[in-house]
Amino acid sequence: xxxxxxxxxxxxSRRPDASPSRPESADVxxxxxxxxxxxxxxxxxxxxxxxxxxxxxxxxxxxxRHGVHVRPEGYLHVMRPYDYRCIGPACxxxxxxxxxxxxxxxxxxxxxxxxxxxxxCRWTPxxxxxxxxxxxxxRPPGNHLESEVGASGGGFDRLRFRFPDAPPPGLxxxxxxxxxxxxRRGDSRPRIEIDIxxxxxxxxxGSTNIRALLGKARVAKAFNGFTCTGxxxxxxxxxxxxxxxxxxxxxxxxxxxEETIQRAPIVEFKYAQGAKPGLGGHLLGDKNTPSxxxxxxxxxxxxxxxxxxxxSVYSVEDHQKHLDWIAHVNPRALLSAKVSTPADVDMVAVGxxxxxxxxxxxxxxxxxxxxxxxxxxxxxxxxxxxxIGRVHQFLVDEGIRDKITVIASGGIRTxxxxxxxxxxxxxxxxxxxxxxxxxxxxxCTACESGRGCARGIATTDDELLEMVDVEWCTQRLxxxxxxxxxxxxxxxxxxxxxxxxxxxxxxxxxxxxxxxNEA
Amino acid sequence: MPAKYVIxxxxxKPRFRPIGKLGIVEWREDCSSCHNCVKRDCVYRLYxxxxxxxxxxxxxxxxxxxxxxxxxxxxxxxxxxxxxxxxPEFRRLGDAYYTPDLILSTWYQxxxxxxxxxxxxxxxxxxxxxxxxxxxxxxxxxxxxxxxIHGREYISTSVDIGRKLPxxxxxxxxxxxxxxxxxxxxxxxxxxxxxxxxxxxxxTAAVAAAAxxxxxxxxxxxxxxxxxxxxxxxxxIPFLTAPSAATANTAxxxxxxxxxxxxxxxxxxxxxxxxxxxxxxxxxxxxxxxVAGRVAELAGDGADAIQLTFDSHGKELGAVxxxxxxxxxxxxxxxxxRKGIRDEVTLIASGGIAAxxxxxxxxxxxxxxxxxxxxxxxxxxxxxxxxxxxxQQCPIALEEIDAGFGARRIVNLMxxxxxxxxEMLGAMGIREVRRLRGETGRCMFFEDLERETFGRWFGKxxxxx
Numbered sequence: 001x002x003x004x005x006x007x008x009x010x011x012x013s014r015r016p017d018a019s020p021s022r023p024e025s026a027d028v029x030x031x032x033x034x035x036x037x038x039x040x041x042x043x044x045x046x047x048x049x050x051x052x053x054x055x056x057x058x059x060x061x062x063x064x065r066h067g068v069h070v071r072p073e074g075y076l077h078v079m080r081p082y083d084y085r086c087i088g089p090a091c092x093x094x095x096x097x098x099x100x101x102x103x104x105x106x107x108x109x110x111x112x113x114x115x116x117x118x119x120x121c122r123w124t125p126x127x128x129x130x131x132x133x134x135x136x137x138x139r140p141p142g143n144h145l146e147s148e149v150g151a152s153g154g155g156f157d158r159l160r161f162r163f164p165d166a167p168p169p170g171l172x173x174x175x176x177x178x179x180x181x182x183x184r185r186g187d188s189r190p191r192i193e194i195d196i197x198x199x200x201x202x203x204x205x206g207s208t209n210i211r212a213l214l215g216k217a218r219v220a221k222a223f224n225g226f227t228c229t230g231x232x233x234x235x236x237x238x239x240x241x242x243x244x245x246x247x248x249x250x251x252x253x254x255x256x257x258e259e260t261i262q263r264a265p266i267v268e269f270k271y272a273q274g275a276k277p278g279l280g281g282h283l284l285g286d287k288n289t290p291s292x293x294x295x296x297x298x299x300x301x302x303x304x305x306x307x308x309x310x311x312s313v314y315s316v317e318d319h320q321k322h323l324d325w326i327a328h329v330n331p332r333a334l335l336s337a338k339v340s341t342p343a344d345v346d347m348v349a350v351g352x353x354x355x356x357x358x359x360x361x362x363x364x365x366x367x368x369x370x371x372x373x374x375x376x377x378x379x380x381x382x383x384x385x386x387x388i389g390r391v392h393q394f395l396v397d398e399g400i401r402d403k404i405t406v407i408a409s410g411g412i413r414t415x416x417x418x419x420x421x422x423x424x425x426x427x428x429x430x431x432x433x434x435x436x437x438x439x440x441x442x443x444c445t446a447c448e449s450g451r452g453c454a455r456g457i458a459t460t461d462d463e464l465l466e467m468v469d470v471e472w473c474t475q476r477l478x479x480x481x482x483x484x485x486x487x488x489x490x491x492x493x494x495x496x497x498x499x500x501x502x503x504x505x506x507x508x509x510x511x512x513x514x515x516x517n518e519a
Numbered sequence: 520m521p522a523k524y525v526i527x528x529x530x531x532k533p534r535f536r537p538i539g540k541l542g543i544v545e546w547r548e549d550c551s552s553c554h555n556c557v558k559r560d561c562v563y564r565l566y567x568x569x570x571x572x573x574x575x576x577x578x579x580x581x582x583x584x585x586x587x588x589x590x591x592x593x594x595x596x597x598x599x600x601x602x603x604x605x606x607p608e609f610r611r612l613g614d615a616y617y618t619p620d621l622i623l624s625t626w627y628q629x630x631x632x633x634x635x636x637x638x639x640x641x642x643x644x645x646x647x648x649x650x651x652x653x654x655x656x657x658x659x660x661x662x663x664x665x666x667x668i669h670g671r672e673y674i675s676t677s678v679d680i681g682r683k684l685p686x687x688x689x690x691x692x693x694x695x696x697x698x699x700x701x702x703x704x705x706x707x708x709x710x711x712x713x714x715x716x717x718x719x720x721x722x723t724a725a726v727a728a729a730a731x732x733x734x735x736x737x738x739x740x741x742x743x744x745x746x747x748x749x750x751x752x753x754x755x756i757p758f759l760t761a762p763s764a765a766t767a768n769t770a771x772x773x774x775x776x777x778x779x780x781x782x783x784x785x786x787x788x789x790x791x792x793x794x795x796x797x798x799x800x801x802x803x804x805x806x807x808x809x810v811a812g813r814v815a816e817l818a819g820d821g822a823d824a825i826q827l828t829f830d831s832h833g834k835e836l837g838a839v840x841x842x843x844x845x846x847x848x849x850x851x852x853x854x855x856x857r858k859g860i861r862d863e864v865t866l867i868a869s870g871g872i873a874a875x876x877x878x879x880x881x882x883x884x885x886x887x888x889x890x891x892x893x894x895x896x897x898x899x900x901x902x903x904x905x906x907x908x909x910x911q912q913c914p915i916a917l918e919e920i921d922a923g924f925g926a927r928r929i930v931n932l933m934x935x936x937x938x939x940x941x942e943m944l945g946a947m948g949i950r951e952v953r954r955l956r957g958e959t960g961r962c963m964f965f966e967d968l969e970r971e972t973f974g975r976w977f978g979k980x981x982x983x984x
Contacts, residue, residue, distance in 0.1 A: 039594035080599070114593060117541065117605050120642030154645025271659045275640060278657030278946025308945070309659070339659045343963055348659050365654065366641040373634045374624070375939045377641040379876045380946050381657050386968045389976070411640070433640055446587040447638025454562040454589035458638065464562070507976045515977035 026240035028222040028474060032138030032482045035475040037084070038440060038468065044084030045115050045129055045145065048098070053106040054078070063101040066091070083112070084129075087144040121152040122366065123433070123443050127413055131480065135438035138479035140487050147487075148416040155385035156417050158513045167496045176489050177499035180428040182266070182405050183334050183358050190332055192265060194428075195224040196485055197500045198418055201409055201432035202248045202270065202338075204232025205255075206283050206292040206304075207370050207447075208458050209465050212439055213238075215473025220244035222474075223481050228268060228430075231281060231306055233295035234260040246336070249326070251280060252306035254296040261329045268336040268361065269322060271309065274410035275368020277340035277381035281306035284371075287452055289460045320355035327356060334358040341365055341387040341410070346394035353395070353404045361430060362387050364410025369432045369458070371448035384410045384421070392425025392505060415487040425505045438480040439473055523673060524705045526733055526934035528632020531927040533900050535915045537626050540609045540619070541588040546600040557592040557601070566592075613903045616832040617873060622897055624874070625932065629898035632931035634938050649833055649843035649871070650880045652965035657946040674944050675951035676937060678707045678888045680736075680775055680865050681799045682823040699823070700797045702736070702774045706937060707888035707952050708878055710737035710895055710929075711828075711869045712758055716907045717896050718743070719918035725925025726895055730754040732926060733933045738777055738890065756801065762787050771795070777826065780804040780813070785820045799823045801867065806847050807837040811854040814866070818855055824865035827851065827886075831893055833871020844871055845884050852885020852957045861957070875939035885957045898932040899925050 048068055056077050060069040066085045071078045089109065091097045099107050119125045130147035134140070141147045149157045180197040183189055200216045207230065214237055220227040221244045228246040229238070233255020238245050247264035249256050261267055272278060283292070283304040293300040313319050323335050336359035337352045339345065349360045364384020368377065388408050395401040408421040409430035418429045437443070439457050452459030456467025488500065497503055511517045558566035565585050586603075593601045612619040624635050646652045681701040688695040710726050723743045730737035731754045738756040756775045778787055780802050788800040801824035802817060804810060814825055827847070834841040848868055855861035868881045869890035881889050897903070900915045907913050944952060947961045955961070969980060 039591075041594045041596065041599045043590070043594065114590070114603050117588070117603050121644045122640070122642050152643075152645040157645065272657065278948075279942055340657060342657045342659060343960075366645075368640045369638065371636050371638040373636050373939065373942060375634065375874075375876050376942060376946070377637075378643060379653075379880075380655050380943065382654050382963055382968060383645065386972045389972050436639070441639070442588075442590055443639045443642065444588045444590070445637035445639045445642070446589065448636055449563070449587065451562060453638075454587065454591055510976070512973050512977040514981050515973060516979045516981060518978040 026221075028218045028478070030222045030478060030482065032479050033475055035136055035138075035472060035479055037132065037136060038472065042082070042084040042132075043114050043118070043129070044086055044112055045125070046083060046086040046088040047110045047112040048081040048083040048086050049108045049110065050078070050081060051106045051108065053104040054102075055104055055106075057103060059101050059103060060098040060107060063096050064098050065094075065096040069098060081107075087142055090144050118442055120443065122150045122411065123413060123437070124150045128437055128442065131413075131434060131437040132440065134483035135440075135476040135480045138482040140483055140490075148414055150413065155383050156411070156413075156420050159385075159420050160511050160513065161416075161419070161423075161491070161495065162509055162511050163494045164496050167493055171493060171496060171498060173489050173493050175498060176492050177501070178485060178488060178492075180405075180500070184403050184405055185358055186403070188331075189334055189358070190265070192334060194226065196481065197422065197428035197488075198412070198431050198484075199225040199246075199428070200227035200435060201369070201430045202228035202230035202246070202268070203369060203432065203458075204230030204283075205235050205295055206232040206287055206460060209453075209456060209460070209468060210235060210237065211465065211468050211470045212436070212457050212473050214470045215439070215468075215477050216435060217241040217245055218470070218474040219477035219481055222478055223485075225481075226266060229255065229260075231255070231270065232283075232292070234263075235295065239263075248338075250306055251308060251310050252296075252304065254298075254304070254306070258329060261326060261333070264330065264333055266334045266336055266359070267326045267330065268338055268359075269310075269319075269326075270338045271313075272340035272363070272381075273338065273368060274340055274363035274365050274381070274384070275370060276372040276376040277342070277363075277365055278308060279373065279376050279380075280308035282371075284448055287460050289462075292460055316351040316355060319351060323356045336361055336407075338363055341381045341384060343382070345382075345387045346390045349391045349404075349406070350394060350398055350400070353398075353400050357404065359405045359407055360391070361407040361409065362391060362426075363430075364408070367410025367412070367432065369436055369447075384408050384412075385424070388421055388424040388426050389507075396505075415484040415491065418484070419488060419491050419500075419503060420510065422500060422503045423506050423510050425507075427501070427504060434480070435477060438476045439468060440476075524676065524734075524937075526632075526706075526930060526937050528931045528934035529927060530631055531629070531924065531931055533626065533630060534920075534924070535900055537623070537900070538608045538612060538902065539586065539606055540623065541586045542604055542606050543586055543592060544602045544604050546602075549598050549600045551598055553597055555597070557595040557597075560595070561592060562589060563587055614832075616871070617893065617897070617903055621873060622903065625894055625897040626900065628935035629900075629928040629932045632934040634935055634942070646965045649845050650877050653845065653880050653883070654963045654968075655876075655879060655883070655943055655947055656961045656963060658948040672950070674941050674949075675953070676707060676940055676944075677703055677705050677951070678865075678953055679703050680801065680824050680867075680888075682821065682865075683863050685860070685863055700774075700799055702799055704736060704888075705734045706933065707882060707940075708872075708933065708936065709735050709756070709867065709888060709890045711890035711892040712738050712740060713743075713892060713895070717901070717917065719907075719913070720920050721922035721925060722896075722899065722917060722920060724922040725899065725920060725929065727755060728922055728926035729895075729929035729933070732930050735933075736775060758803070759791075762791060773798070775799045775801060775824070777801040777803055780817075784817065785822065788822065801826055801865075803828060805836045806844065806870075807835060810835070810847060811851040814851050814864075815854050815858055815860070818860050818864040819858065822864055824867060826867040826869055826890060829868070829870030831870055833873075833877075844868055844881065848881060848884035848886050849959070856957070875936040876943065878936060878940055879943045879955065880962070882952065882955045883958060883962045887953075887956055894932060895929055898928045900928075 061071045068081050068086045099109050115125045119128050126146040130141035130145040178196050180194050182192045216227040221241045229248050231250035242263045246266040246268050247260050248268045250270040285301050285303040290300050335357045337357050338361040352360045365381040366383050405427045408426040412429045412431050447458040451461040456464045609619050613622045679701045682699045710730050727737050736754045736756050740758050756777050757773050758777045784802050791800050803826045806827040806829050829844045833844040835847050865887045868886035872889045872891045
């Protein structure tokens, strides 16, 4: 026997995450616990300013029910207001309005000017703030924030639900099912069902902080859902959660090995992604640190391209060959194909079914988390809102709608978006940006610059990695998922439906603000 | 296979501090001068020179250009004395069409020659007027997509100006007809006439030099040709307002000349061609409501090339409810196709081409190529403040610009546009830009998608009425 280590052994020995310095517990609870923001001055919609007239009488502490004014036990002075929790002028009618309660008139309420500089048409300041509130508290964010729609002026943002006058008698929130079945083919593979109708999107090791990725994997385990490796290899630290991790096979084939295919309950082929449809992936050289290079078995500091498309797939038959390959390597895996939204997306979906796919994952053009050319983000391929109905109807017409699971992603920001996508014909959704926002991403969109994300989320820089820890990421995501589920159940209750699967294709429950709604 | 066409870019810093979007404002009187100041931790190291720049107000403004708005300093300051603001000057930039973001993006491309890249998905409006109500297509599997800028395959962006024959004729195995002259340019973008208020200093020379380097053509007025000393042997299209023997001499060496549309345009074209049979004549038409008919008439009579000019926002001229060039180009293209003469004439669209995506979209709508003017001036740092039109001093001293510097900035912009065009063509699976023309099957229009999706479910669209 040779004593020379094999190439695989060499790769194993230099694998960066083989011995984590702080191993986390593999057990994850779905329990909601406070996960306060990690910055000293959290941003809210309103600012509360305490003037020098304050005599520290403590009336504000007694009055406020939102935790804005805090005086720790044994302290004389009230702390600087936690004004990010303030619900603003709407508080005036609730009897807990500190501004009126202060005998000295020392408190002033204003709109926080920073909040107005945040966000954009799709992720408005209110959507960012409400996502942060959900990630902190695990509860719906309250009426002072618009937490359902953005201001893009089209698609989800112009769709509204039509609620019946009263929910049917006997329906209770506890009985409403939010389960999503992923294998509808009725074949010999596992009939995987997840507890919530969404799962986490692929973000690669190399693009995103491993701690954030572990948070995603852990919340997937807590909610019996999934996260996806993206195209950056399968970090060993994912192993405790392997039943909830999808292995992605993309054109660069980074980290695709026999064992990473065999351990995955679902294997996802990424043909295209919504952020840059028709363009390959690109990891900038700066982000290709020694650990990333080791994981991807490449050279440190070199820009890594994932070409477009799969040069081994130029027909549906080639695609079938691809799926057959994985199906044989892992006889228990479900097969998913992630595609973007071209004009013929409906044909593509049908092709995926006939090639043997269990899941067709449509990634709309306005989504994405990683860096992409602006020209591609804005212009290439159609927004997801158009693709869902098209694919659903085509599959219905082909008589195979109930044989395949349709997943929508690319611009799913809120539980309302999830519900709208399902009402238009999807079975479930994949989310990405919402998870990052929960980890206090502010969408400054500078993910690619310099050392990577300045907020420590989409980075591989040793120093910036330290900005978050796994437990905090996990709890923020558990809280977000908990709040989303509660809001989704409430929505289903108001719609009078006993399960999320009953919502699928119920276009009659939607209306569009720009249409006559008479059809 | 010919060598790949590449536009070499070279970082060219602006002469004036650009106007940035975000800035940090500080309530310095509340600063406790603590030793763990958040400014030391700035990931982008913006504050590293503060000690020096504090004595110089320029320093503060630099933060406004460079700040990426990560909010780390704002959210970590122990005294909470930092606030992020949107620069009011930024909000005032440009107009509804040339938005502040578009102008910043153009500056970035002119400085670096690179494609603007950002993370976290698209944040803009769902759709908008004109070109913003179009999406280009891509292919997953069946019609193979190409590799774009990083690929090994060759994607051609060359186009031709000039008349083409409807078919070839042969006699005894030899070509019986003389094909008309064609001018091939490697990029479907030519440089339009510069409006008078921007013709300052070396601007014209910079534009002409950039055209020469990129290998494209610049439309120059006769006076500019005389005054700027630019050689027409370079890459100029002389614009002959009143063609005569004298002016034609100026343009003698030019491959392509341009004349304004006039009732006897075809006679003028014939006269110009009599002097030099190898000359290509382009006719410039303001795009009004009946432009499709006039283009069809000229094309039917044998015009080589026709330039349709729109206003700077891409709207047609002289109409009560002006349409966007998107619709006018589609109508014109379709008219020519129906008459069976589309391939014989070259259509150039100009006015309102503000970004790389507009090049691809205008060609999809039926143009062979585009001509640009405002982006050229934006590349030279123009802020579209309009002071020059009011006879006021230019805040970026356009009149002092160095021709070489200006040319570099424009070449950089074209390099970035070329890369973006390749990416869009690659995604569409189209290997040459000539085949993109009028190929509306490779794009999607807002009104069609709305009708097929929401129209089917919700009936009539309210804004249609």
